[in-house]
Amino acid sequence: MQFKSIRPVLMAAVVVAGSGILAGGLALGPAHAAGNQSQVNPMSVTNCNSGNPCKTFSNSGIGAGVKGSNTNSSPFSSGVIGSSTKNGNGVSGFGVNGFGVNGVSSSSTGVSGSSSSAWGTFGYSTNGIGAEGQSVNNIGVEAFSSGPSEGLLAASGSGDAIVAISESSATAVAALGGTGDAIDATTFGGIGIYANNGNGNGGDIRGTYIGSMGRAPAGTGGFPLVATDLNGNDLMFVNGNGDLFYHGGLSNFSKTRDGKIAVGFGTTTTSPTVEDNGTARLVGGVATVQLDPTFANSIDMSKAYQVMLTPDGDTKGLYIASKSPTGFVVRETQAGNGTLNFDYHIYAPALGQAGKRMAEMTTTQAQAFMPHAQAFTRPVPKVNISVRPH
16 A cells, blocks of 8 residues: 555635635624624635635634535535645645534534545544544445546555544444455554454454455464463464464364254374274285275385274184385285284374474473564544534
């Protein structure tokens, strides 16, 4: 994402600037202080070439400096229009302690801005909120782009770029991407996307193909997925090699024949193994068992595999006479020639994992091995979500 400069160029300190042309049908007049009832011809056009505004209205009371209204029912009518044919701003609003621009609507859009090559709506603040949109029953802020650029671009030097709060069960931020990314968040050392819900889900991500993706450099130096508690303690993580590590037990759910759910537990082994089992038949005291080809290709032959035998009938005993990369031979002890079935279970080292064993680490070694997630210390942003008066 390319970030444009967020510092505005204020070309005029009055709301209507640029060409100085007002919309047709516009009734314009300054707010009146006591004893000052001057009027301005609403159809007049003032042309000037100066670094100062062509017209200035000053009000020391609580009223507006400029008010524009349009009583036409057409959706294309406007109370105030500001236009700029070059690099200036169509409308500029500046407030020292209040709002630079404040737009309120009971059923439509409070503030609407459009531009063919720059920002449609731009808000800048040194200590306050650059742009704020609120709605009681609809969308607080809506941004749309039909081209390759961003629908909404927010940047902050030290604070939060975007803060969204919903009082109800509705979504605080809804981002929809047609063919591109719905949200593209870039940070240089901080958190790209931060979601906090005081009484529900922090994030709910849905996709028709992939719901959520986590990316990190290949190898053991990065972690595309990390789950922690609020204190920053690692609960589960995946490194760049795809290895999964977790604290606690591994449980799984299985269906029962009577329609219920059974909870099972995973086993812990001291070495990474690939296992297989089956049933074979001993005839005349001997049996040759072929390994499954896929199983044979997935085991590490640098170390011998192990075979456990369980006879399914009376016998003098069974033993492994020989092993090969493709199978093994079973014989009956004491030169026996019995005929019976037997079960077998094979334990083999996983390919590339021969020689690995369970290792014990000190607390310091374990902390160096695991990702270092920050503790959850950020409070929920405090924002006045009551509707602002006009």
